[in-house]
Amino acid sequence: MAERAHLDFERPITELEKKISDMKDFSVGESVELSGEIASLQKKLEKLRGDVYSKLTRWQKVQIARHPMRPYAMDYIRLLSEGFLELHGDRGYGDDKALVGGFARIGGKSLMIIGQQKGRDTKEKLIHNFGMMHPEGYRKALRLFYMAQKFKTPILILIDTPGAYPGIEAEERGQAEAIARNIREMAVLEVPIVVVIIGEGASGGALGIGLGDRIIMLEYSWYSVISPEGCAAILWRDAAKAPDAAEALKVTSQDVLELGIIDQIIPEPSGGAHNDPEKTAESMKIEILKSINELEKLSTEQLIEQRIKKYRIMGVFDE
Amino acid sequence: MEWFRKAKPGIDSQEKRNIPEGLWTKCNSCGEIIYTKKIEELLWVCPKCDYHFKYSSAKYIDLLLDDGKLEEFDKSLSSKDPLKFRDSKKYTDRLKQAQQKSGAVDAVIAGLGKIEGGEVSFAIMNFSFIGGSMGSVVGEKISRAIERSxxxxxxxxxxxxxxxxxxxxxxxxxxxxxxxxxxxxxANKKKIPYISILTNPTTAGVMASYASLADVIIAEPKALLGFAGPRVIQQTIGQELPEGFQSSEFFMKKGFLDMIVSRKNLRHTIAGLLGHMRNKN
Known part of the structure; x- marks a missing residue:
């Protein structure tokens, strides 16, 4: 079994997994009957997983969302849709590879899928700019949103970004304007929008393609006004206090659901989506289709009215 | 090395210490020493370099609205602490301190006023209240100001x-x-005229939402504007930022502002624009 990337708190789990896999190899190679031992170790492994994953801190959950093996947007597009036809460019400046988008079918239904894409190895990471979009990415998304509207195609959005790119060129080309415009235009798009946060949902970088009729989070994704590191650097004056910031900001799917910001959490396989991407994609597919079917029953007016109302009531204050 | 460098003018915490009482005021941008009475007359704009000092909400209301009058709405809206947030201090304490220091309930005042006889829905943000940050109260008051319009x-x-x-x-x-x-x-679909005025500084979540969504966007000279703060950008790219980066003048050149208008000309300019924009339907 290849050595796989793991987080600190995953170590005992991966060690046990390796032991089981070694034992299986030995049992096959030497024709020794070890199925009893293997079964008992499997049981132990399940219990260990359950124990570790039921006691995760918010910061540990953030780390799962950033797990190097975690499925990315393109992985899910491959797993849950058919015939993805990728479309490129913003027709003004360039093609931002931190954002992928195009037509595809899910369960036979024609959809526009938009997703923030990260890279697996260093080369890919650079190509996709670590999932951090530039203004042309937001404008490419908007172009595809309008196209979806034109052809009455529901929109599926997969969010996974550590933030909109904070760089000189991004400012020069109007990062703030691009995000603001998308948020406003998405509010009145005449087709259903289903948003799934699959990994990181950082701030305006996520919201810039994140307004929708149904907002769903995978169990171990996070969604926040600022990354834990960014918040720690400002309020604690020390980015190393990110674990404290993650607690204070309440960034987990459960937190955000309790605050009334999202509609639903999709549970992940034991140990997180990377342990069973197929199963995760299957759960996503079911929920996405369910949401779209519900939303397609509404008239365009009802759809937009409900969407705006959904955001209108967000906020907690005294009067 | 950036922590050795002086912060950009305008986000300088020195400013507050420089403004009050003293007979003389030093410009945060060019260092000019100005007779305080004189700079007060100049609406807190440096006569030498045109740097716009911070200006209070009350003074802007006085400057922009007919008879300096704003009929304030939603005055009683105040922040709660839904996250029970605590960093070096509790959010509830931070709010209390900001309220005591500023005399304001939160970071925005909104209501109805008139400009050259025509009614407008007006909202003004206050940077001295927790950095003019937008929480639920600011978002709600801005939302209601939009709905009033x-x-x-x-x-x-x-x-x-x-x-x-x-x-x-x-x-x-x-x-x-x-x-x-x-x-x-x-509001846009209903053809409501919207003018956004950006003052120093306007960044991040506010810049990436309503501040950027107006028909006409006006900035005061030399304001710091943008999505990401200069320090974050500097840390990301690991090099010094070009002179004047993210200033009003920079964004004007890049095509993201309609005009840069000095404080003394703001009212006149807005009135002129509204003359063309008032809903003719």
Missing amino acids: IDRNIPLIILSSSGGARMQEGILSLMQMAKTSSLLAI
Whole structure:
């Protein structure tokens, strides 16, 4: 079994997994009957997983969302849709590879899928700019949103970004304007929008393609006004206090659901989506289709009215 | 090395110490020593370099609205602490301190006023209240100001100065961007004239929502504007930022502002624009 990337708190789990896999190899190679031992170790492994994953801190959950093996947007597009036809460019400046988008079918239904894409190895990471979009990415998304509207195609959005790119060129080309415009235009798009946060949902970088009729989070994704590191650097004056910031900001799917910001959490396989991407994609597919079917029953007016109302009531204050 | 460098003018905490009482005031930008009485007459604009000092909400209301009058709405809206947020201090303490220091309840004042006889829905942000940050109260008051402009079919004018969304209210603050921007989509469809005035500084969550969504966007000279703060950008790219980066003049050149207008000309300019923009339908 290849050595796989793991987080600190995953170590005992991966060690046990390796032991089981070694034992299986030995049992096959030497024709020794070890199925009893293997079964008992499997049981132990399940219990260990359950124990570790039921006691995760918010910061540990953030780390799962950033797990190097975690499925990315393109992985899910491959797993849950058919015939993805990728479309490129913003027709003004360039093609931002931190954002992928195009037509595809899910369960036979024609959809526009938009997703923030990260890279697996260093080369890919650079190509996709670590999932951090530039203004042309937001404008490419908007172009595809309008196209979806034109052809009455529901929109599926997969969010996974550590933030909109904070760089000189991004400012020069109007990062703030691009995000603001998308948020406003998405509010009145005449087709259903289903948003799934699959990994990181950082701030305006996520919201810039994140307004929708149904907002769903995978169990171990996070969604926040600022990354834990960014918040720690400002309020604690020390980015190393990110674990404290993650607690204070309440960034987990459960937190955000309790605050009334999202509609639903999709549970992940034991140990997180990377342990069973197929199963995760299957759960996503079911929920996405369910949401779209519900939303397609509404008239365009009802759809937009409900969407705006959904955001209108967000906020907690005294009067 | 950036912590050795002096902060950009305008986000300088020295400013507050320089403004009050003293007979003389030093310009944060060019260092000119100015007779305080004189700079007061000049609406707190440096006569040498045109640097615009911070200006209070009360003074802007006086400057921009007929008879200096704003009929304030939603005065009693105040922040709660939905996250029980605590960093070096509790959010509730931070709020109390900001309220005591500023005399304001939160970071925005909104209501109805008139400009050259025509009614406007007006909102103005206050940077001295937790960096003008947008939490639920700011988002709600801005939303209601937008709704007032729609309901009465009158222009909307928002004067911003803000460091962005308020971290202490977490994801709820982020959602205020969605709330305000989606109402602006309706205002836009109903052809409500909207003028956004950007003052020093306007960045992040506010810049990436309602401040950028107006028909006409005006900035005061030399304001710091943008999405990401200069320090974050510097840390990301690991090099010094070019001179004048993210200033009003920079964004004017890049095509993201309609005009840069000196404080003394703001009222006149807005009135002139509204003359063309008032809903003729």
